[in-house]
Amino acid sequence: VDRGDFAAAVDRHYPGLVQRMALVLHDAEEAKDVAQEAYLKAFQAWDRFDGTDARAWLHTIALRLAFNRLRRRRLWDRWLRGERRDPDWVVPERIDLWRALGELKPQQRAALLLNVVDGYTQAEVGRMLDAPEGTVAGWIADAKRRLRGLLGEDSH
Amino acid sequence: MTDDDRLRTELVALERAAPADPPRPAASRSPHWLRRAAPAAVIVIAGVLIGIGVPAWFEGARPFGSRVGELVPVPTTRAAPSGTPELCMQARIQGTLTRDAQYGFAITNGDNTTPVTWPHGYVAREGAEGLELLNAAGEVAAREGDVIQLGGGQGGEMWIACPGPEVIPEELAGRLEGDPKLEDGCIWLKTDMGRRWPIHWPDGYREEFRDGQPVLLHDDEVVAEAGDRISVRGGAGQFGYACIGFNPYTAAEVVAINPVERNEPSAEPSAAVTHVPRKSMSFALPSGWTHRLPDPILEWGMGPTVIYFSNQPMHDECEWTEDEHGISTTCSLPIDALVPDGVLIEWWVIAYYWVQSPPPLPDGTPYDLAGVAAVRKVVDTDECQQLGATEAERITLRRSDPSLEHLRICARDPSAQTRAELEALLQSIVFDDAAIVIPTQEPPPVSDSPLPCAASLIVGTLVRDETYGVVVDTGEQRIPVVWPHGYYAREGPDGVEVVDREGGVRAVEGEEVELGGGMNAADDQFLTCNR
Numbered sequence: 001v002d003r004g005d006f007a008a009a010v011d012r013h014y015p016g017l018v019q020r021m022a023l024v025l026h027d028a029e030e031a032k033d034v035a036q037e038a039y040l041k042a043f044q045a046w047d048r049f050d051g052t053d054a055r056a057w058l059h060t061i062a063l064r065l066a067f068n069r070l071r072r073r074r075l076w077d078r079w080l081r082g083e084r085r086d087p088d089w090v091v092p093e094r095i096d097l098w099r100a101l102g103e104l105k106p107q108q109r110a111a112l113l114l115n116v117v118d119g120y121t122q123a124e125v126g127r128m129l130d131a132p133e134g135t136v137a138g139w140i141a142d143a144k145r146r147l148r149g150l151l152g153e154d155s156h
Numbered sequence: 157m158t159d160d161d162r163l164r165t166e167l168v169a170l171e172r173a174a175p176a177d178p179p180r181p182a183a184s185r186s187p188h189w190l191r192r193a194a195p196a197a198v199i200v201i202a203g204v205l206i207g208i209g210v211p212a213w214f215e216g217a218r219p220f221g222s223r224v225g226e227l228v229p230v231p232t233t234r235a236a237p238s239g240t241p242e243l244c245m246q247a248r249i250q251g252t253l254t255r256d257a258q259y260g261f262a263i264t265n266g267d268n269t270t271p272v273t274w275p276h277g278y279v280a281r282e283g284a285e286g287l288e289l290l291n292a293a294g295e296v297a298a299r300e301g302d303v304i305q306l307g308g309g310q311g312g313e314m315w316i317a318c319p320g321p322e323v324i325p326e327e328l329a330g331r332l333e334g335d336p337k338l339e340d341g342c343i344w345l346k347t348d349m350g351r352r353w354p355i356h357w358p359d360g361y362r363e364e365f366r367d368g369q370p371v372l373l374h375d376d377e378v379v380a381e382a383g384d385r386i387s388v389r390g391g392a393g394q395f396g397y398a399c400i401g402f403n404p405y406t407a408a409e410v411v412a413i414n415p416v417e418r419n420e421p422s423a424e425p426s427a428a429v430t431h432v433p434r435k436s437m438s439f440a441l442p443s444g445w446t447h448r449l450p451d452p453i454l455e456w457g458m459g460p461t462v463i464y465f466s467n468q469p470m471h472d473e474c475e476w477t478e479d480e481h482g483i484s485t486t487c488s489l490p491i492d493a494l495v496p497d498g499v500l501i502e503w504w505v506i507a508y509y510w511v512q513s514p515p516p517l518p519d520g521t522p523y524d525l526a527g528v529a530a531v532r533k534v535v536d537t538d539e540c541q542q543l544g545a546t547e548a549e550r551i552t553l554r555r556s557d558p559s560l561e562h563l564r565i566c567a568r569d570p571s572a573q574t575r576a577e578l579e580a581l582l583q584s585i586v587f588d589d590a591a592i593v594i595p596t597q598e599p600p601p602v603s604d605s606p607l608p609c610a611a612s613l614i615v616g617t618l619v620r621d622e623t624y625g626v627v628v629d630t631g632e633q634r635i636p637v638v639w640p641h642g643y644y645a646r647e648g649p650d651g652v653e654v655v656d657r658e659g660g661v662r663a664v665e666g667e668e669v670e671l672g673g674g675m676n677a678a679d680d681q682f683l684t685c686n687r
Contacts, residue, residue, distance in 0.1 A: 014176070018176045022171070028175050071663075090173065094173075116164050135670075148159050148163065
């Protein structure tokens with residue numbers, strides 16, 4: 001694979017990846033760091049990319065970086081116990097959705113977004129998150145139930 | 157609109173409201189995601205560009221981290237193809253290692269500032285007292301403000317460092333040595349680390365050979381002889397050519413001279429436990445065995461040597477020679493041939509920085525070296541070069557991410573006694589940052605083949621356990637876990653960390669974890685398989 005093709009193949013996915021990581025990490029600033037780190041790692045591993053779904057490949061790299069970062073952040077949060085303020089870019093009518101997403105586990109948030117927003121199957125999500133398909137199904141079902149309740153609709 | 161559609165609409169709206177990175181400035185030549193990442197990317201390709209100077213898209217990069225401990229990419233050369241020797245230009249530069257706004261580090265000497273391209277695998281790190289330069293083994297090779305000298309040569313506006321930097325100490329101690337046949341006679345101080353420093357002595361001192369042996373004179377009286385330990389204080393001093401290819405150390409003062417006991421045995425005496433802080437390890441040498449730290453030149457490059465062990469005398473493994481083409485350095489092993497019952501252990505490390513997934517441990521018999529999961533296997537005696545070995549083994553372990561360490565054991569007809577000593581030595585090794593032993597499963601029969609995974613799930617808190625390293629506390633019981641092959645545990649800043657075979661931290665003591673898998677046949681341990 002020609003490294004010169006890298007930017008052409010992945011550059012257009014960058015803004016979307018930053019926004020996705022903002023929801024998964026529940027932090028827009030950290031999202032930029034993770035997205036940049038993911039692109040750097042992707043660039044270094046470009047020779048090993050199989051040339052199929054660049055977006056999924058980038059998201060897989062970024063999600064694993066994000067989960068590692070969240071694991072460390074949780075430990076810091078225990079010490080700092082700082083209140084996280086709602087970000088300015090979330091409009092008032094979606095503050096509850098934002099907060100509810102924050103109550104989910106990071107893997108749940110990622111699985112939900114990959115499945116509901118992007119349309120990846122549970123098996124595909126499982127491969128991207130390195131988790132069994134059954135676990136992914138459980139994450140998504142639980143997330144949907146909790147968010148539907150938030151949206152004022154009947155849960156199924 | 158279905159529930160899923162409504163949920164999808166809301167999530168998409170929320171996601172699209174999130175800030176993306178600002179758009180790329182029109183004048184920028186780099187993709188926007190590369191504005192901070194560009195220096196690291198140069199690590200991959202700088203070697204290609206050495207001949208034409210600085211990569212154009214490096215301009216404007218800001219290679220600084222904002223937090224202590226953060227890694228900062230610096231320009232480096234490309235990795236040499238496997239099996240090829242590292243070839244360096246023979247020029248030298250010295251000066252103070254300074255922070256450079258664009259390239260991370262530069263060498264400053266007077267009014268001259270030269271940015272540096274480092275050997276492959278080097279990276280910088282924000283330290284508490286300034287920027288630190290890490291070598292390919294992850295060790296601090298130099299710090300901002302250090303006076304260093306660098307081999308290599310000029311490439312465009314960059315200095316192509318080869319090998320890595322050598323910090324010039326404020327005080328230097330070593331034994332007086334020399335060779336009357338080298339360059340019409342060279343005398344140097346050899347430090348405990350094996351580095352030879354030609355010395356520019358203070359006024360009143362001079363060196364010469366008497367009966368083929370080096371001596372140091374003060375006011376024409378011999379004050380030190382070969383083997384005496386001399387401490388001097390000074391610095392880099394004048395830049396210029398000196399014996400054995402290194403710049404000299406300019407001594408402003410001779411601090412101490414400690415005569416060697418002339419009947420002192422040349423071999424280092426064995427101690428009950430030998431601690432080598434620089435290698436972060438301790439070991440107990442059996443009687444008649446010695447260890448040897450490598451020549452500093454072998455600590456540079458892609459496969460730096462860690463240490464040697466042998467039960468027969470070892471010598472310098474590198475020789476500096478001069479011919480019509482100039483000075484050259486030839487390194488081999490610290491013994492030329494194994495005697496009957498002789499053993500040599502060569503230990504080296506290969507770091508896989510910038511590789512997304514460092515390679516797993518190779519196939520072999522699982523082995524425990526100082527609490528670190530390793531594999532041990534018999535290898536062809538050809539690996540022992542011309543030592544005359546009749547047996548050869550290799551032990552491979554991962555002591556630190558993302559490196560693999562290799563011990564090659566070459567032996568010639570070892571007796572039962574020697575075999576026992578070898579095993580005792582290996583078992584005595586202790587790393588300073590000792591890993592924590594956790595039970596792991598056997599490797600899959602075929603590399604990377606999927607393993608069947610039982611569908612049970614346990615949820616609980618990862619807690620420390622004296623027997624199993626860590627266990628999962630479900631609130632009702634503490635369940636020992638057999639982790640996937642290649643996993644290990646270590647002490648981290650927040651407690652015990654469980655590390656997967658790619659070096660990623662999968663769980664930390666005190667965290668709530670979910671493990672897929674199932675109980676073993678004895679129903680006393682949980683075999684987890686969700687990597």
